[in-house]
Amino acid sequence: MLIKNLKKFAALGLFISLGISSTTFALSNPDSNEIKNPDKKIEDSKDRTGCKERKNKHKNFIDPATMKELGITNDDIRSARESGKTLFDIAKEKKGLSEKEVKEIIIKNRTERINKKVEEGKIPKEKADNILLKMRSNIEKWDGSLTSPRADKETCK
Known part of the structure; x- marks a missing residue:
């Protein structure tokens, strides 16, 4: 009898602890904008998750x-x-380098950096x-602009 009750209490305790831990993961952190302006609703989700992130992502590419090799x-x-x-x-002004050289x-x-990650086992x-193939293709088509082409789309304005 005591063993049966002990098993029931153990099962109940396990069930409760799993229930509590799963609800902890279900909670979400409020957006910083929601904390600052709780009455103001954010209508355009692209501003939060799309364009601003892309602009920042390409800020220091x-x-x-x-930069050291280009002298900038x-x-x-x-x-x-x-x-x-x-x-x-900039490269032409600083070191007299052509577009092809840059x-x-x-x-x-970038190739050296990616090969190093392969050697470290971080990527296959x-x-x-x-x-590398995609990167080379993108750089060869690149016009040298310092802004992200994705961030300049009309949808981001």
């Missing part, structure tokens, strides 16, 4: 090794963005090959 700084990039210059314009430097540095070789 040039890695430090490439974050301030150079920021001022070029504001004045409408391209990365090619693209080769970017491809070389097949995936790295696909990434």
